Amino acid sequence: MGRTVRVTVRGSFDGLSEAQVAELRAGAAAHDFMNTQYTAEGYLAYDLARPFFTFRFAEVVEGPDEVAAAGVRAQVKAEAWMAEHGYPIKGVSVQTVDMAEVPLGKRGRREASRQP
Template identity: 45%
Template sequence: MSTRTFRIIVRGVFDGLTAEQRAELLAEADEHDVLTAAFTPEGHLTYDLAARSAFTFRFLETGEAAEDISAATERAEEAARAWLTGRGYGYKNLRSSAEDLSQAPLGARQRRAARRNA
Protein backbone atom coordinates (compact mmCIF):
# COMPACT_ATOMS: atom_id res chain seq x y z
CA MET A 1 0.00 0.00 0.00
CA SER A 2 1.16 3.53 -0.69
CA THR A 3 1.31 6.25 1.91
CA ARG A 4 -1.11 9.13 1.56
CA THR A 5 -0.40 12.64 2.80
CA PHE A 6 -3.17 14.65 4.44
CA ARG A 7 -3.20 18.40 5.03
CA ILE A 8 -5.52 19.34 7.87
CA ILE A 9 -6.55 22.84 8.84
CA VAL A 10 -8.15 23.48 12.23
CA ARG A 11 -9.66 26.94 12.65
CA GLY A 12 -11.20 28.70 15.58
CA VAL A 13 -11.48 31.93 17.52
CA PHE A 14 -9.77 32.86 20.77
CA ASP A 15 -12.43 33.51 23.41
CA GLY A 16 -12.29 35.25 26.75
CA LEU A 17 -8.56 35.94 26.76
CA THR A 18 -7.27 37.84 29.75
CA ALA A 19 -5.10 40.91 29.22
CA GLU A 20 -2.09 38.82 30.27
CA GLN A 21 -2.89 36.02 27.78
CA ARG A 22 -3.43 38.54 25.01
CA ALA A 23 -0.09 40.20 25.78
CA GLU A 24 1.61 36.78 25.79
CA LEU A 25 0.17 35.92 22.37
CA LEU A 26 1.10 39.33 20.98
CA ALA A 27 4.67 38.89 22.26
CA GLU A 28 4.92 35.58 20.36
CA ALA A 29 3.12 36.86 17.24
CA ASP A 30 6.24 36.85 15.04
CA GLU A 31 6.56 33.07 15.52
CA HIS A 32 2.92 32.63 14.44
CA ASP A 33 2.74 35.02 11.50
CA VAL A 34 0.68 33.81 8.55
CA LEU A 35 3.63 34.51 6.22
CA THR A 36 5.52 31.68 7.92
CA ALA A 37 2.61 29.24 7.78
CA ALA A 38 3.55 25.62 7.14
CA PHE A 39 1.93 22.21 7.40
CA THR A 40 3.83 20.22 10.04
CA PRO A 41 3.23 16.93 11.89
CA GLU A 42 3.09 18.73 15.26
CA GLY A 43 0.86 21.49 13.88
CA HIS A 44 1.77 25.07 13.07
CA LEU A 45 -0.28 27.86 14.63
CA THR A 46 -0.90 31.20 12.94
CA TYR A 47 -2.87 34.21 14.12
CA ASP A 48 -2.94 38.00 13.91
CA LEU A 49 -4.51 39.27 17.12
CA ALA A 50 -3.99 42.88 16.07
CA ALA A 51 -6.45 42.27 13.20
CA ARG A 52 -8.85 39.67 14.65
CA SER A 53 -9.10 36.92 17.23
CA ALA A 54 -9.13 34.00 14.76
CA PHE A 55 -6.40 31.35 14.64
CA THR A 56 -5.43 28.49 12.34
CA PHE A 57 -3.47 25.31 13.00
CA ARG A 58 -1.97 23.49 10.02
CA PHE A 59 -1.19 19.78 10.41
CA LEU A 60 0.50 17.28 8.10
CA GLU A 61 -0.55 13.64 8.63
CA THR A 62 -0.16 10.42 6.73
CA GLY A 63 -2.25 7.32 6.27
CA GLU A 64 -2.48 4.26 4.10
CA ALA A 65 -6.09 4.51 2.97
CA ALA A 66 -8.51 7.28 2.09
CA GLU A 67 -10.54 6.40 5.20
CA ASP A 68 -7.56 7.33 7.42
CA ILE A 69 -8.27 11.01 6.82
CA SER A 70 -11.11 10.98 9.39
CA ALA A 71 -8.89 9.67 12.18
CA ALA A 72 -6.12 12.10 11.16
CA THR A 73 -8.58 14.99 11.34
CA GLU A 74 -9.73 13.91 14.82
CA ARG A 75 -6.10 13.73 16.00
CA ALA A 76 -5.41 17.20 14.61
CA GLU A 77 -8.47 18.67 16.34
CA GLU A 78 -7.47 17.03 19.62
CA ALA A 79 -3.91 18.33 19.30
CA ALA A 80 -5.23 21.86 18.72
CA ARG A 81 -7.56 21.56 21.74
CA ALA A 82 -4.70 20.24 23.89
CA TRP A 83 -2.38 23.09 22.88
CA LEU A 84 -5.02 25.73 23.63
CA THR A 85 -6.26 24.13 26.85
CA GLY A 86 -2.73 23.45 28.08
CA ARG A 87 -2.01 27.16 27.93
CA GLY A 88 -5.37 28.15 29.38
CA TYR A 89 -6.56 29.91 26.21
CA GLY A 90 -10.30 29.99 25.72
CA TYR A 91 -11.59 29.25 22.24
CA LYS A 92 -14.80 28.70 20.30
CA ASN A 93 -16.07 27.74 16.86
CA LEU A 94 -13.44 25.03 16.33
CA ARG A 95 -13.82 23.48 12.88
CA SER A 96 -11.58 21.58 10.52
CA SER A 97 -11.06 20.73 6.90
CA ALA A 98 -8.79 18.09 5.40
CA GLU A 99 -7.33 17.33 2.01
CA ASP A 100 -5.85 14.09 0.73
CA LEU A 101 -2.99 15.27 -1.46
CA SER A 102 -3.14 12.08 -3.54
CA GLN A 103 -6.59 13.24 -4.67
CA ALA A 104 -5.63 16.88 -5.30
CA PRO A 105 -5.75 18.04 -8.90
CA LEU A 106 -2.42 18.54 -10.63
CA GLY A 107 -1.22 22.07 -11.26
CA ALA A 108 -0.20 23.24 -14.74
CA ARG A 109 3.50 22.47 -14.14
CA GLN A 110 2.71 19.00 -12.83
CA ARG A 111 0.48 18.26 -15.85
CA ARG A 112 3.24 19.34 -18.26
CA ALA A 113 5.80 17.23 -16.42
CA ALA A 114 3.46 14.22 -16.50
CA ARG A 115 2.95 14.62 -20.25
CA ARG A 116 6.74 14.84 -20.81
CA ASN A 117 7.35 11.70 -18.77
CA ALA A 118 4.52 9.71 -20.37
Protein backbone atom coordinates (compact mmCIF):
# COMPACT_ATOMS: atom_id res chain seq x y z
CA MET A 1 0.00 0.00 0.00
CA GLY A 2 1.38 3.38 -0.99
CA ARG A 3 1.72 6.61 0.93
CA THR A 4 0.03 9.77 -0.28
CA VAL A 5 2.32 12.78 -0.55
CA ARG A 6 1.04 16.31 -0.98
CA VAL A 7 3.48 18.68 -2.63
CA THR A 8 3.11 22.45 -2.72
CA VAL A 9 5.29 24.38 -5.18
CA ARG A 10 5.28 28.14 -4.61
CA GLY A 11 6.88 31.01 -6.45
CA SER A 12 6.44 34.43 -7.96
CA PHE A 13 5.79 35.58 -11.47
CA ASP A 14 8.72 37.64 -12.68
CA GLY A 15 8.15 40.46 -15.15
CA LEU A 16 4.98 39.36 -16.88
CA SER A 17 4.04 41.26 -20.01
CA GLU A 18 0.71 43.07 -20.21
CA ALA A 19 -0.56 40.35 -22.54
CA GLN A 20 0.45 37.63 -20.07
CA VAL A 21 -1.25 39.45 -17.19
CA ALA A 22 -4.41 39.80 -19.29
CA GLU A 23 -4.29 36.09 -20.15
CA LEU A 24 -3.90 35.12 -16.50
CA ARG A 25 -6.69 37.48 -15.42
CA ALA A 26 -8.99 35.90 -18.00
CA GLY A 27 -8.42 32.47 -16.45
CA ALA A 28 -8.29 33.60 -12.81
CA ALA A 29 -11.68 32.11 -11.87
CA ALA A 30 -10.39 28.61 -12.64
CA HIS A 31 -7.26 29.20 -10.53
CA ASP A 32 -8.69 30.70 -7.36
CA PHE A 33 -6.94 30.07 -4.03
CA MET A 34 -10.34 29.44 -2.42
CA ASN A 35 -10.94 26.33 -4.57
CA THR A 36 -7.57 24.65 -4.35
CA GLN A 37 -7.05 20.92 -4.41
CA TYR A 38 -4.19 18.46 -4.64
CA THR A 39 -4.18 16.52 -7.92
CA ALA A 40 -1.80 14.26 -9.85
CA GLU A 41 -1.63 16.82 -12.67
CA GLY A 42 -1.17 19.72 -10.28
CA TYR A 43 -3.68 22.43 -9.42
CA LEU A 44 -2.49 25.96 -10.18
CA ALA A 45 -3.72 28.87 -8.09
CA TYR A 46 -2.42 32.42 -8.36
CA ASP A 47 -2.88 35.95 -7.14
CA LEU A 48 -1.78 38.64 -9.57
CA ALA A 49 -2.05 41.41 -6.97
CA ARG A 50 1.08 40.06 -5.23
CA PRO A 51 1.99 38.25 -7.91
CA PHE A 52 2.37 34.74 -6.44
CA PHE A 53 1.46 31.29 -7.68
CA THR A 54 1.04 27.88 -6.07
CA PHE A 55 0.88 24.47 -7.68
CA ARG A 56 -0.53 21.63 -5.56
CA PHE A 57 0.28 18.05 -6.46
CA ALA A 58 -0.70 14.68 -4.97
CA GLU A 59 1.34 11.58 -5.57
CA VAL A 60 1.35 8.07 -4.15
CA VAL A 61 4.81 6.71 -3.30
CA GLU A 62 5.86 3.34 -1.94
CA GLY A 63 7.84 4.48 1.07
CA PRO A 64 9.07 7.44 3.11
CA ASP A 65 12.38 7.47 1.25
CA GLU A 66 10.49 8.53 -1.93
CA VAL A 67 8.88 11.65 -0.44
CA ALA A 68 11.73 14.01 -1.39
CA ALA A 69 11.76 12.65 -4.96
CA ALA A 70 8.03 13.44 -5.23
CA GLY A 71 8.87 17.05 -4.36
CA VAL A 72 11.51 17.21 -7.07
CA ARG A 73 9.12 15.76 -9.65
CA ALA A 74 6.45 18.27 -8.71
CA GLN A 75 8.86 21.19 -9.01
CA VAL A 76 9.98 19.99 -12.44
CA LYS A 77 6.33 19.71 -13.57
CA ALA A 78 5.44 23.17 -12.26
CA GLU A 79 8.47 24.85 -13.81
CA ALA A 80 7.90 23.04 -17.12
CA TRP A 81 4.26 24.17 -17.20
CA MET A 82 5.26 27.78 -16.58
CA ALA A 83 7.99 27.62 -19.24
CA GLU A 84 5.61 25.98 -21.72
CA HIS A 85 3.19 28.87 -21.24
CA GLY A 86 5.96 31.48 -21.38
CA TYR A 87 5.51 32.75 -17.81
CA PRO A 88 8.77 33.88 -16.22
CA ILE A 89 9.04 32.88 -12.55
CA LYS A 90 11.41 33.24 -9.59
CA GLY A 91 11.77 32.25 -5.96
CA VAL A 92 10.44 28.71 -6.35
CA SER A 93 10.15 26.67 -3.14
CA VAL A 94 8.77 23.20 -2.47
CA GLN A 95 7.04 21.73 0.56
CA THR A 96 6.19 18.04 0.85
CA VAL A 97 3.84 16.43 3.35
CA ASP A 98 3.67 12.68 3.82
CA MET A 99 0.03 12.24 4.80
CA ALA A 100 0.92 9.05 6.70
CA GLU A 101 2.86 11.29 9.11
CA VAL A 102 0.02 13.74 9.73
CA PRO A 103 -1.62 13.15 13.11
CA LEU A 104 -5.27 12.16 12.97
CA GLY A 105 -7.82 14.48 14.51
CA LYS A 106 -10.60 13.25 16.78
CA ARG A 107 -12.83 12.26 13.85
CA GLY A 108 -9.98 10.48 12.04
CA ARG A 109 -9.03 8.48 15.14
CA ARG A 110 -12.68 7.48 15.63
CA GLU A 111 -13.00 6.30 12.00
CA ALA A 112 -9.66 4.46 12.13
CA SER A 113 -10.74 2.60 15.26
CA ARG A 114 -13.84 1.29 13.45
CA GLN A 115 -11.87 -0.33 10.65
CA PRO A 116 -10.98 -4.02 11.05
